[in-house]
Amino acid sequence: MSDAADKFDTAMTAWQEWQEAPWGRLRYTIAETNLVRHLDAEDGPLRILDLAGGDGGDALRLAARAHHVTVVDYAPAMLAAAAERASSAGLAELITCVEADVTALPADIADGEFDVVLCHNLLPYVDDVPGTLAAALAPLKRGGLLSVMAINRHSAALNIAVREMDPATALTALDSDRARTQTFDSVLTLHTAEEITPVLLSLGCQDVRHYGIRSFCDYLTDDARKYDPAFYADLEELELAATARPPYMHTARLFQLTAWKQDRP
Numbered sequence: 001m002s003d004a005a006d007k008f009d010t011a012m013t014a015w016q017e018w019q020e021a022p023w024g025r026l027r028y029t030i031a032e033t034n035l036v037r038h039l040d041a042e043d044g045p046l047r048i049l050d051l052a053g054g055d056g057g058d059a060l061r062l063a064a065r066a067h068h069v070t071v072v073d074y075a076p077a078m079l080a081a082a083a084e085r086a087s088s089a090g091l092a093e094l095i096t097c098v099e100a101d102v103t104a105l106p107a108d109i110a111d112g113e114f115d116v117v118l119c120h121n122l123l124p125y126v127d128d129v130p131g132t133l134a135a136a137l138a139p140l141k142r143g144g145l146l147s148v149m150a151i152n153r154h155s156a157a158l159n160i161a162v163r164e165m166d167p168a169t170a171l172t173a174l175d176s177d178r179a180r181t182q183t184f185d186s187v188l189t190l191h192t193a194e195e196i197t198p199v200l201l202s203l204g205c206q207d208v209r210h211y212g213i214r215s216f217c218d219y220l221t222d223d224a225r226k227y228d229p230a231f232y233a234d235l236e237e238l239e240l241a242a243t244a245r246p247p248y249m250h251t252a253r254l255f256q257l258t259a260w261k262q263d264r265p
């Protein structure tokens with residue numbers, strides 16, 4: 001296993017705690033809602049490819065809707081956790097786990113003609129964004145749906161100023177595209193929806209939609225209150241109402257872009 005993959009595997013416990021926390025739950029719920037609004041319920045079970053799908057946070061939710069999901073990741077412990085979660089949820093038959101680097105997909109996946117491809121929270125870890133997005137589009141059938149998610153660079157300075165009460169560091173973050181993830185002990189590259197959208201269009205995507213994930217949650221500093229079920233329910237409703245509403249998506253913690261694949265012009 002590469003050192004890079006090893007970093008993801010050793011952080012499993014912290015990652016799982018993050019997913020269970022209110023802000024983790026919001027991330028998956030809002031992404032699912034945004035995806036489902038573009039999936040035609042009458043199409044029946046879809047073939048979905050979740051690139052760098054980790055321990056299956058998105059895959060489980062989509063399999064619970066009766067879709068077939070292939071999770072590709074290069075970190076074996078992540079994939080083992082995905083398989084375990086699928087089995088515990090009675091969804092093992094709908095989730096296939098494949099250990100591979102997304103930049104070198106096995107031929108049967110690269111040629112897979114999937115209905116939907118997810119590329120969620122991979123871009124902060126790659127150097128070649130256009131190449132990664134091209135690799136994500138290759139296994140997607142013509143007219144299929146791509147969903148890309150990443151940390152929103154516009155949120156960085158706000159996050160530091162509001163949560164850490166550190167305006168001096170926030171000032172430097174205004175002009176930086178680098179950040180550090182404590183969970184995975186890695187340097188991240190931060191992007192914006194405004195930068196990624198033209199890349200998608202240049203690769204032949206059309207009808208790109210921009211959603212914000214966690215427009216409010218990360219700017220409420222009382223994290224303990226978010227565990228209160230009534231408070232969480234109100235927060236989730238607010239987040240869902242704001243996900244596609246300007247200006248909130250522009251400063252949300254994450255951006256999600258959906259787009260339809262066309263042949264490259």
Ligand SMILES: C[S@@+](CC[C@H](N)C(=O)[O-])C[C@H]1O[C@@H](n2cnc3c(N)ncnc32)[C@H](O)[C@@H]1O
Nearest residue numbers: 008052053054057073074075078101102120121
């Ligand atoms: C932050 S996690 C996100 C997991 C999942 N997409 C989610 O949002 O819940 C990043 C994942 O990307 C995987 N990853 C990073 N670079 C990769 C690559 N080149 N090929 C395959 N997996 C990769 C890591 O192993 C890790 O599971």
